[in-house]
Amino acid sequence: xxxxxxxxxxxxxxxxxxxxxxxxxxxxxxxxxxxxxxxxxxxxxxxxxxxxxxxxxxxxxxxxxxxxxxxxxxxxxxxxxxxxxxxxxxxxxxxxxxxxxxxxxxxxxxxxxxxxxxxxxxxxxxxxxxxxxxxxxxxxxxxxxxxxxxxxxxxxxxxxxxxxxxxxxxxxxxxxxxxxxxxxxxxxxxxxxxxxxxxxxxxxxxxxx
Amino acid sequence: xxxxxxxxxxxxxxxxxxxxxxxxxxxxxxxxxxxxxxxxxxxxxxxxxxxxxxxxxxxxxxxxxxxxxxxxxxxxxxxxxxxxxxxxxxxxx
Numbered sequence: 001x002x003x004x005x006x007x008x009x010x011x012x013x014x015x016x017x018x019x020x021x022x023x024x025x026x027x028x029x030x031x032x033x034x035x036x037x038x039x040x041x042x043x044x045x046x047x048x049x050x051x052x053x054x055x056x057x058x059x060x061x062x063x064x065x066x067x068x069x070x071x072x073x074x075x076x077x078x079x080x081x082x083x084x085x086x087x088x089x090x091x092x093x094x095x096x097x098x099x100x101x102x103x104x105x106x107x108x109x110x111x112x113x114x115x116x117x118x119x120x121x122x123x124x125x126x127x128x129x130x131x132x133x134x135x136x137x138x139x140x141x142x143x144x145x146x147x148x149x150x151x152x153x154x155x156x157x158x159x160x161x162x163x164x165x166x167x168x169x170x171x172x173x174x175x176x177x178x179x180x181x182x183x184x185x186x187x188x189x190x191x192x193x194x195x196x197x198x199x200x201x202x203x204x205x206x207x208x209x
Numbered sequence: 210x211x212x213x214x215x216x217x218x219x220x221x222x223x224x225x226x227x228x229x230x231x232x233x234x235x236x237x238x239x240x241x242x243x244x245x246x247x248x249x250x251x252x253x254x255x256x257x258x259x260x261x262x263x264x265x266x267x268x269x270x271x272x273x274x275x276x277x278x279x280x281x282x283x284x285x286x287x288x289x290x291x292x293x294x295x296x297x298x299x300x301x302x
Binding site (some may be wrong): 013016020025026029030033034037038043046047050051054056059060061062074084097103104106113114115117118120121123131133134137141152156157159162164171177180181183184188191192 | 223226227233251252254257259262263265266271272273275278282283289290291292293294
């Protein structure tokens with residue numbers, strides 16, 4: 001659902017038009033569920049977080065001053081519900097990702113330098129995410145340290161702006177940009193490893209990238 | 210590990226690629242990056258792999274859905290919504 005449609009649902013609910021209620025619940029419940037599942041890694045917790053967050057959302061719906069900001073507003077509440085639910089074991093010390101660990105090496109081939117990465121040209125721009133690729137991507141996102149994952153989920157998966165993400169996570173816009181870049185680099189590296197294996201398999205006639 | 214030996218410029222570009230892809234850089238920085246990319250095939254290749262990564266993340270939708278919302282859970286939410294609306298009406302908002 002586009003943000004414009006979400007805004008319209010929020011407007012209807014603010015005016016007391018309950019016909020938007022089920023549509024709003026279905027849409028945002030799935031979103032909050034996915035977000036908290038990826039963030040916390042526990043399916044049961046994600047179900048509970050979705051309910052807790054929606055309850056908080058409806059109790060405080062009149063606090064939503066700008067209906068067009070409903071998506072970031074919902075995710076701020078979802079994030080807080082996630083933090084409340086998160087188990088102690090997930091509070092592992094945050095691992096910092098440095099840029100250097102994602103710099104690929106190069107080989108010199110005559111006058112040309114060749115990057116030691118997979119052949120990404122084999123991956124079509126609009127490739128349908130098949131189940132294997134989706135699983136690899138989900139694992140890559142899931143394995144990110146939480147400080148990076150929370151930014152990537154809001155910026156790239158939920159398509160929120162840098163400013164909106166900064167407000168939800170109580171970070172500066174610059175911190176959002178830095179973390180997003182490192183998160184993307186880490187995901188890219190995991191996908192690169194997968195593509196190399198898949199390409200090798202394709203060469204053997206067993207799989208395709 | 211150096212991306213290209215002796216080439217600090219590639220490393221600078223490497224640190225800015227997400228902001229470049231997000232169109233968050235000032236025009237002069239974009240122009241500098243584009244000038245570099247026009248002449249550096251490893252950086253082009255890396256930028257392309259990062260762009261496709263972002264594209265995949267944007268199109269990613271988890272396959273699993275939450276369990277259907279139970280009757281009691283839906284009523285709990287509807288009650289909260291109706292109470293909020295009643296409060297607004299009472300306070301004349």
